[in-house]
Amino acid sequence: MKRILMTGNEAMAEGAIQAGCRFYAGYPITPQNEIPAYMAGHMPQAGGVFIQAESELAAINMVFGAAACGARAMTSSSSPGISLKQEGISYMAGAELPAVIVDVMRGGPGLGNIWPAQSDYFQATRSGGHGDYHCIVLAPSFVQEAYDFMPAAFDLADKYRNPVIILGDGMLGQTMEPLHVTTSPRHHVTRQNKKWALTGCKGRTPNIVKSFYMKEGDLEKVNLLLQKKYKTIKIREQRYEGLFLDDAKVIIVAYGTMARICRAAVERLREKAKKVGLIRPISLWPFPENAFRLVNSRARRRVKFLVAEMSYGQMLEDVRLTLDGQAEVGFLGRSGGGIPSEEEIISKIKKL
Amino acid sequence: MIEKIIIAGAGGQGIMLLGKVLAEAAMQEGKFVTWLPAYGAEVRGGTAHCMVIISDRRIGSPRINQPDSLIIMNNPSLKKFKERVKNKTLLIINSSLVDKLPPKNTETLSHPFTDLAIKLGNIKVANMLALGCYFARKNIVEEKTVLKVIFEMAPADKKGLVEINQKALKEGLRLR
Known part of the structure; x- marks a missing residue:
C-alpha cells in the first residue's frame, strides 16, 4: 500500500471525505487551518459542500442544518473557536443530531497562543455548552490515527445520533508523518436510510428535529432517554490501549x-528493565474505566499511577474518580505551549 | 538509529521544502519520520525552521530539544539555535549569510551555499546544496532516492526545475 506524507490536519480532512462526509463548514483559526484548506480543495471533487462561514457560530449552525437533513457533516476549529461553537453543539446534543467536530487544541485561556495544549479536556468531556449532555470524544495520537478515527467518528455519530468530538492538538495537526491512505470505498450511512432525517415528507409523516420542549414533563422524558443512551455508550464504547499492564x-x-x-x-525504560506500563485512553468520553479494572483485579494498591497531560490536571480527575482512592496517583502537567519531553517523564517516574 | 535534525533559515530559502525532501526520502526507504514546521507568524518574513526526525522505530515527540544535526542558513537562525548545540552536534552552515562564529566543540561544515547556488544559475537551490552537504556527512538515505524525490515533488508545471535542483544536490554531496 502506498504511503504518503501528510499533516494530521490534512489526514483528518481526507479521512472525513473517505468516511462519506459531504458537508463541511468552518471558520479559520491556527493551528487547524489545513483542514478547511484541504476541504476547500477536495470537497467539491467529492461532490460535497465546502463553506467558509462568516463565523464559528454560523459554521456550527450550518452543520446543525446539514445534519438535520441527514448529511454526514462536520466542522473544525481550535480552542477559542470551539468555545464559540458550544451553543450549537448543545443544540445538536439536544436534538440528537450526528455530526463530527474536530478540535485541534491550542494554548489558553482566552486567545492564549497557537502552540499545542490539552487544556480543553473538561470542555470536551463534560457538557461544553449548557444542559446535561455528553459528546463522544476520541483522541488520536498519530497522523495515521487522525485519518483512521474519522470513519469511526462518523459511524459512532450516526449509530447514536450524537455529536462526536475528535480531540487533537497543534502538534498532531501540524506534524507530517507517513500515512497509509485506504482508497477503497467504505460503506456509510446515507441520507435515505436515516429515517428520522428531514428529507422531504411527501407520502410520509413529517419528522421533527428540535431541542425545545415547552410542555410540562416533556423535556424530562427526553432527558431520561438521553441518559439511557449515554449509559449504553458508556458500557459499549470505551476504547483504550494498554501497554505492559x-x-x-x-x-x-x-x-x-x-x-x-x-x-x-x-x-x-523497558529497555532498562524498569516495570513501567501505559494506559492510553482513546475514548475520553466515555472514559475507559475498564482499562483500570484490568489492573484492579490484580494488585491495584501496589501499582502507582502517573497522569501526564498538557494541562494542569483535567484527565487526572477522571483517573482519580476511577481509582477511587485505591492507588497512589502522581501528576505531571504543563500547558500554554510547554510540551513535556521523554526525559521529563522518565525523571518524574524515577522520583515516584 | 534515530537522527534529529533542525533546519533553520529565512522565510523563502526553501527551509520547509528541504525538510520535506529529507523526510520523504527517508519515508521511501521505510523509515519512521516526523516533520514539524514552525507554524507561527514568524514564517512570514522572519526566520523559518522545521524539525525532522528519522528513526528505525516509532517516534515519540516530533519536537526536538537536542538536535543531532543543525542546518543553519542565516545569522538569526544561528542565534536562535546555538544554545541547543551539544558536543557531537553536526553543524552545517551557509557561510554566505552567516558571519558569526559557530559554537566551539562541534563538527562544522561551512560552505557558501547561496553563492554556490548563484553560480549554478538559481539562488533558490542553496537549500539543495546544503541538503547534499548534509547527506555527504550523514549517510541517512541513498542519493538515488533523494534524486527521485526531487523529481516526484516538483509540480507538473515546474518539472523544468528538477534538473537544477538535482544538480545542486549532487554538487552539495561533493562538498566536504
Whole structure:
C-alpha cells in the first residue's frame, strides 16, 4: 500500500471525505487551518459542500442544518473557536443530531497562543455548552490515527445520533508523518436510510428535529432517554490501549500527543528493565474505566499511577474518580505551549 | 538509529521544502519520520525552521530539544539555535549569510551555499546544496532516492526545475 506524507490536519480532512462526509463548514483559526484548506480543495471533487462561514457560530449552525437533513457533516476549529461553537453543539446534543467536530487544541485561556495544549479536556468531556449532555470524544495520537478515527467518528455519530468530538492538538495537526491512505470505498450511512432525517415528507409523516420542549414533563422524558443512551455508550464504547499492564509497577496514563511521548518513554525504560506500563485512553468520553479494572483485579494498591497531560490536571480527575482512592496517583502537567519531553517523564517516574 | 535534525533559515530559502525532501526520502526507504514546521507568524518574513526526525522505530515527540544535526542558513537562525548545540552536534552552515562564529566543540561544515547556488544559475537551490552537504556527512538515505524525490515533488508545471535542483544536490554531496 502506498504511503504518503501528510499533516494530521490534512489526514483528518481526507479521512472525513473517505468516511462519506459531504458537508463541511468552518471558520479559520491556527493551528487547524489545513483542514478547511484541504476541504476547500477536495470537497467539491467529492461532490460535497465546502463553506467558509462568516463565523464559528454560523459554521456550527450550518452543520446543525446539514445534519438535520441527514448529511454526514462536520466542522473544525481550535480552542477559542470551539468555545464559540458550544451553543450549537448543545443544540445538536439536544436534538440528537450526528455530526463530527474536530478540535485541534491550542494554548489558553482566552486567545492564549497557537502552540499545542490539552487544556480543553473538561470542555470536551463534560457538557461544553449548557444542559446535561455528553459528546463522544476520541483522541488520536498519530497522523495515521487522525485519518483512521474519522470513519469511526462518523459511524459512532450516526449509530447514536450524537455529536462526536475528535480531540487533537497543534502538534498532531501540524506534524507530517507517513500515512497509509485506504482508497477503497467504505460503506456509510446515507441520507435515505436515516429515517428520522428531514428529507422531504411527501407520502410520509413529517419528522421533527428540535431541542425545545415547552410542555410540562416533556423535556424530562427526553432527558431520561438521553441518559439511557449515554449509559449504553458508556458500557459499549470505551476504547483504550494498554501497554505492559501485566507486570507494571508504575502505569502512566496519557492521551493524544502526550501518549505518544509517554509511549517512547515507556519503551526506553523497558529497555532498562524498569516495570513501567501505559494506559492510553482513546475514548475520553466515555472514559475507559475498564482499562483500570484490568489492573484492579490484580494488585491495584501496589501499582502507582502517573497522569501526564498538557494541562494542569483535567484527565487526572477522571483517573482519580476511577481509582477511587485505591492507588497512589502522581501528576505531571504543563500547558500554554510547554510540551513535556521523554526525559521529563522518565525523571518524574524515577522520583515516584 | 534515530537522527534529529533542525533546519533553520529565512522565510523563502526553501527551509520547509528541504525538510520535506529529507523526510520523504527517508519515508521511501521505510523509515519512521516526523516533520514539524514552525507554524507561527514568524514564517512570514522572519526566520523559518522545521524539525525532522528519522528513526528505525516509532517516534515519540516530533519536537526536538537536542538536535543531532543543525542546518543553519542565516545569522538569526544561528542565534536562535546555538544554545541547543551539544558536543557531537553536526553543524552545517551557509557561510554566505552567516558571519558569526559557530559554537566551539562541534563538527562544522561551512560552505557558501547561496553563492554556490548563484553560480549554478538559481539562488533558490542553496537549500539543495546544503541538503547534499548534509547527506555527504550523514549517510541517512541513498542519493538515488533523494534524486527521485526531487523529481516526484516538483509540480507538473515546474518539472523544468528538477534538473537544477538535482544538480545542486549532487554538487552539495561533493562538498566536504
